[in-house]
Amino acid sequence: MDFVGFPERTKPVRHHPLSERMSRPSPAEESLWHTSVSMLFSRHGYLAQVRQGGILCLHGEPAETLLLVISGTVRCCTIAEDGRRHIFRFAQAGDLIGLSEVDIWHFTAEAVTDLRLRAVSREAVQALAANDPGLRQALSRRLLGELRCRENLLMSFAHQNAEERLLDFLRRFSREAPPELRAEDQLVTLPMPRRDLGDHLGLTFETVSRAFSALKRRAAIEMRGTDRFRVLSAQL
Amino acid sequence: MDFVGFPERTKPVRHHPLSERMSRPSPAEESLWHTSVSMLFSRHGYLAQVRQGGILCLHGEPAETLLLVISGTVRCCTIAEDGRRHIFRFAQAGDLIGLSEVDIWHFTAEAVTDLRLRAVSREAVQALAANDPGLRQALSRRLLGELRCRENLLMSFAHQNAEERLLDFLRRFSREAPPELRAEDQLVTLPMPRRDLGDHLGLTFETVSRAFSALKRRAAIEMRGTDRFRVLSAQL
DNA sequence: CGGCCGGTTGATCTTCCTCAAATAAAGTGG
DNA sequence: CCACTTTATTTGAGGAAGATCAACCGGCCG
Numbered sequence: 001m002d003f004v005g006f007p008e009r010t011k012p013v014r015h016h017p018l019s020e021r022m023s024r025p026s027p028a029e030e031s032l033w034h035t036s037v038s039m040l041f042s043r044h045g046y047l048a049q050v051r052q053g054g055i056l057c058l059h060g061e062p063a064e065t066l067l068l069v070i071s072g073t074v075r076c077c078t079i080a081e082d083g084r085r086h087i088f089r090f091a092q093a094g095d096l097i098g099l100s101e102v103d104i105w106h107f108t109a110e111a112v113t114d115l116r117l118r119a120v121s122r123e124a125v126q127a128l129a130a131n132d133p134g135l136r137q138a139l140s141r142r143l144l145g146e147l148r149c150r151e152n153l154l155m156s157f158a159h160q161n162a163e164e165r166l167l168d169f170l171r172r173f174s175r176e177a178p179p180e181l182r183a184e185d186q187l188v189t190l191p192m193p194r195r196d197l198g199d200h201l202g203l204t205f206e207t208v209s210r211a212f213s214a215l216k217r218r219a220a221i222e223m224r225g226t227d228r229f230r231v232l233s234a235q236l
Numbered sequence: 237m238d239f240v241g242f243p244e245r246t247k248p249v250r251h252h253p254l255s256e257r258m259s260r261p262s263p264a265e266e267s268l269w270h271t272s273v274s275m276l277f278s279r280h281g282y283l284a285q286v287r288q289g290g291i292l293c294l295h296g297e298p299a300e301t302l303l304l305v306i307s308g309t310v311r312c313c314t315i316a317e318d319g320r321r322h323i324f325r326f327a328q329a330g331d332l333i334g335l336s337e338v339d340i341w342h343f344t345a346e347a348v349t350d351l352r353l354r355a356v357s358r359e360a361v362q363a364l365a366a367n368d369p370g371l372r373q374a375l376s377r378r379l380l381g382e383l384r385c386r387e388n389l390l391m392s393f394a395h396q397n398a399e400e401r402l403l404d405f406l407r408r409f410s411r412e413a414p415p416e417l418r419a420e421d422q423l424v425t426l427p428m429p430r431r432d433l434g435d436h437l438g439l440t441f442e443t444v445s446r447a448f449s450a451l452k453r454r455a456a457i458e459m460r461g462t463d464r465f466r467v468l469s470a471q472l
Numbered sequence: 473c474g475g476c477c478g479g480t481t482g483a484t485c486t487t488c489c490t491c492a493a494a495t496a497a498a499g500t501g502g
Numbered sequence: 503c504c505a506c507t508t509t510a511t512t513t514g515a516g517g518a519a520g521a522t523c524a525a526c527c528g529g530c531c532g
Contacts, residue, residue, distance in 0.1 A: 194480095206479095209478095209479060209480055210481080212479095
């Protein structure tokens with residue numbers, strides 16, 4: 001795979017994504033190198049960068065690689081014929097994109113922020129997995145994690161209102177946010193705009209905005225500016 | 237695994253589930269025997285039966301087997317602390333339950349109707365998969381299918397109203413329903429009650445009922461009794 | 473400065489939930 | 503087989519949550 005020349009969604013390419021074969025992992029990446037999955041990337045992966053707004057993979061195109069996010073945020077979504085979009089997950093440092101041994105992307109992935117990634121070819125994954133039960137299990141667990149993540153989201157769609165969904169999301173996000181989004185003052189940065197949150201939580205961006213206001217009003221969260229937050233209440 | 241003595245959910249056990257080791261597949265099952273997955277069950281599986289309302293697996297309990305539905309309908313769901321339930325899928329003849337190599341059930345599965353199943357131990361699956369890339373890919377594809385099914389449901393939760401969701405469900409159900417639920421008159425039988433449909437579609441059972449009435453009124457579906465239907469319109 | 477984009481807030485309207493009642497279907501015991 | 507209980511389904515009325523449409527604010531960029 002080569003990210004150079006990948007189509008950009010809305011704007012013309014301002015900076016060309018770079019691709020760098022077999023570079024050494026940087027110190028910042030070291031913390032991710034502790035499973036058989038990470039071994040896979042450290043040995044067979046190559047580095048790729050994608051600029052904000054760039055597209056990593058496009059629904060329907062051949063899927064030849066497995067990606068590991070090193071830094072930045074990715075939105076993975078499906079886009080309906082009528083243009084409506086649903087974001088299934090925001091992938092961050094340490095997350096994999098393109099699990100499952102199916103040869104066509106079944107979703108679209110876009111860079112919410114500038115990205116650094118590592119990529120390995122699926123062939124390499126298959127070849128290694130054939131003789132490594134640990135790797136197989138690790139990948140399988142990740143895939144199950146994806147499944148549970150969808151199920152949690154479904155559950156919240158069916159039974160929670162806008163404020164609850166947003167608060168749950170913010171809780172999870174602060175828990176899982178990579179260091180790059182954390183500050184000393186305990187505030188976490190939201191890399192995505194309100195519309196993306198809406199498309200993830202099944203709400204309009206207006207409703208998301210109102211839910212933010214309501215949570216601030218009842219002191220469930222604290223905010224600095226429009227994109228830095230901290231969850232205050234421990235309960236609902 | 238042994239289904240005898242499995243706890244029943246609401247009522248006392250009226251008929252004891254039976255378990256029968258290593259029986260030959262019946263002629264009715266033959267049609268399912270055509271993939272490496274099915275080979276797995278034909279060689280290493282044993283037959284089990286569960287009565288309507290019986291529980292196949294309980295969230296949190298150790299998961300030691302992989303199940304193949306031979307006949308009947310299963311609901312796979314998670315149940316929240318407050319008793320709210322979400323049904324992720326209805327499994328029917330040919331569907332697998334318990335994919336993913338994780339040792340604890342992450343959901344609850346109950347028999348919507350009387351069931352016949354085949355079960356294999358996960359150990360056997362692992363052992364065979366170790367030397368059978370075809371089997372690995374087949375299982376992986378099934379798991380991805382699950383994932384996509386959840387994503388479709390999420391999409392419909394976010395963007396479709398009650399009637400659209402129900403109609404989509406009925407379309408999919410007629411397409412995928414096993415022969416046992418089909419009649420000569422093109423009508424398909426819904427094995428589950430309105431409440432189950434609601435818990436699957438993220439609606440109350442009253443809303444499901446109203447959606448049925450509305451679809452009948454505008455001749456999008458035809459119904460005979462309360463549980464046999466046929467989709468009439470080809471479009472929305 | 474003016475336009476654009478993202479975010480906030482308000483007013484109105486639609487959809488679906490909630491509560492309630494009536495009806496239908498299915499099993500139970502005599 | 504019938505009266506009776508229980509459960510599933512349908513339908514109605516009222517209310518709440520969120521979508522839609524619209525106005526406004528503030529920052530950023532040409």
